[in-house]
Amino acid sequence: MTVFEDLESEVRSYCRNWPVVFDTARGSRLTDVDGRTYLDFFAGAGALNYGHNPPALKKPLLEYLSRDGITHGLDMYTTAKGEFLRTFEDRILRPRGLDYKVQFPGPTGANTVESALKLARKISGREAMINFTNAFHGMTLGALSVTGNSMKRGGAGIPLVHATPMPYDNYFDGTVPDFLWMEKLLQDAGSGLNEPAAVIVETVQGEGGINPARVEWLQGLDALCKRNGILLIVDDVQMGVGRTGPFFSFEIAGIQPDIVCISKSISGYGLPMALTLIKPEHDVWGPGEHNGTFRGNNPAFVTATAALNEFWSDDALERSTLAKGERVDQAFTEIASRSQTVELTPKGRGLARGLQFSQPELAAKACAAAFERGLLMETSGPSDEVMKILPALTITDDELEEGLAIVGESVAAVTEGVSAR
Template sequence: MTLIADTEPTVFETVESEVRSYCRAWPTVFERATGSRLFDEHGRPFLDFFAGAGSLNYGHNNPALKRPLLDYLGSDGITHGLDMSTTAKRRFLETFRSAVLEPRGLPYKVMFPGPTGTNAVEAALKLARKVTGRKTVVSFTNAFHGMSLGSLALTGNAGKRAGAGVPLTHTTQMPFDHYLGGVTPDFLWFERLLEDSGSGLDHPAAVIVETVQGEGGVNVARAEWLRGLADLCRRRDMLLIVDDIQMGCGRTGDFFSFEEAGITPDIVTLSKSISGYGLPMSLCLFRDELDMWRPGEHNGTFRGNNPAFVTATAALETYWRDGTLRDRTLRRAATVEAALAELGTEAAPRGRGLVWGLEFEDGERAAAVCRRAFELGLLVETSGPRDEVVKLLPPLTVTDDELDEGLGILARAVRHTA
């Protein structure tokens, strides 16, 4: 019998593209997951403070979502429905209206674009340009809005932009909150460009912003900065788009991350955890008077992911009929902040709710921390323009014991790499 050496290339290495990423950082083969843990094919557990890049706010295979999904599939419920009317879609729309929109007084229509975050952003850009008749959209330094060409044009990361292979046009970047170190009044540069006919900035159709820049390094915008931005958009006749793809669905505490600032954006994009179960789904929300779409003007073959409607409805019914999850998330935020502050790293920890960043002086140290954390059984990733920030995204349903365990492992990893 011929023995195959451990160095024999795997099917992932011989068949799958070199574009693969996370599997390189976490070199094991995962087999199953439940709650806040994944298990590899050898049965080794890993505490998950990555949560599907924010797609699993309610954990893996949450029973409150899995049971309705299994019942739906077992009854031969519609799986693929494009934008046809289905009972699953009706239940989701009714629940989203009563559990999310009406309690917050939000005047939004709901659009189902293709089931990815970047497609929701593309839909928002199309609509803003259609409504205003203008082309330019303003985004911010260190922003991340997706990998298709329109959303990539709004993204700040040079490495990701380089992958486009074509010019990325019709966008202008402005300084995000704190980008200039507080030495310049908020929006001074932006206002000056808008009022100066010689600035070269065409009147923007819209401004798009993340209230917390996750991929950009967990950069948190102050509530007063967001209110100032909303006021600027009103005064200058620009639509305000909030990209809530990673920070929405409770990640910062409230269902929408902009609620703390008391603003009402014109357009909002949601994806990742809106399905609640990791199933592909996205929404583009906008004020009723902006609904100028012609039938089929923006579409997608998989915009009617009915199993995702089922789990999304279950998530809303389970977690968003009252403020229990919100309050628990905010309490745990204080626990995380205190634990990270004790680590004595180069910069103070920053975050909101259950998204936190720990900044190091360079990407090598941050990567070493993540590698050591993996060896110790914890999944965390890096973010930031130089991958210098270790980012924490535990499930919102993480238990107190699991949160303490994960923070303890992270502390060990930081000390090991010092």
């Protein structure tokens, strides 16, 4: 591994926790160069909802490449893009009664968030944004301005302005009425709050600690935005594409955001791809006003189309994800009940789940113990206090049980004998 340590930047992170050289992957398992196999409860930070190298997506991708299909196309019209758009409308938008224009803003989650912020400002003629405590929206400057984590914000090197954080759902542990502070500031001419262009929100905060917003909170936020003439942006980069059960994480609340940010698992194969979904009346872009060299990743269009046809022609995957999520919640609740000295709190929705440790440093130790036992998972939260799992939605029941058993062993290994605080 000396080549990585000698030549790669100190900014690298995940590899420090998993110091092996991975070589191959299939489904929910990765194999390193020494032949050891690891069960994956990380799934590319949510970019591999269908697992590694799913056969139903690999076959059309290889066929497309072997016939010299367009690989790089900017925003030119291509058969791969056309097939994706038709399939996305047929499989996703029309069955849900959603009417959105599709923008290809660039290949990453940060790209779609940046385009959403820019578009909201263009639509409204306002500069300010409202974001939420513990939010994470990306690492570029605009996305960082609406992100809460102080370490990530500090990396910007300049003041991050034009955004005001508001309390996310349950930030005050239920002791304060929903939107009390936000509504007061919006209504008070002396509050000093700049009139916002938009509110940007995650329905479940992933990097912020696996914090799910209640349905009534999301509905209340939607109504508040409508009353005040504020656009609503839902960042569904990590929680969309089925992670919480439905294709869009906001479906549970019955709302229709003005702008939706999608990336990570939309290609289905871990290939870079992002969408910005825009209500037609808000599609006020001028040609080329927001673009990017790699916004037309045609191999990703091919795998995305195959994924929609394979996994979203019915509700089987959604039902399976919800059932598996309930099984994880049950297992985490049992693990928490066995802990005598460390308070453990199960959190999450669908197959975005976490176990919060009252002693934050133990979450990373539990993840390290799991890695020693052949399981990949990460931490999240402002103090890395949450042991976070994002298994592939296609993980088998046996693999899920195997991983949950390792989680239980790992948590027990780091909490037994620890003094209560």
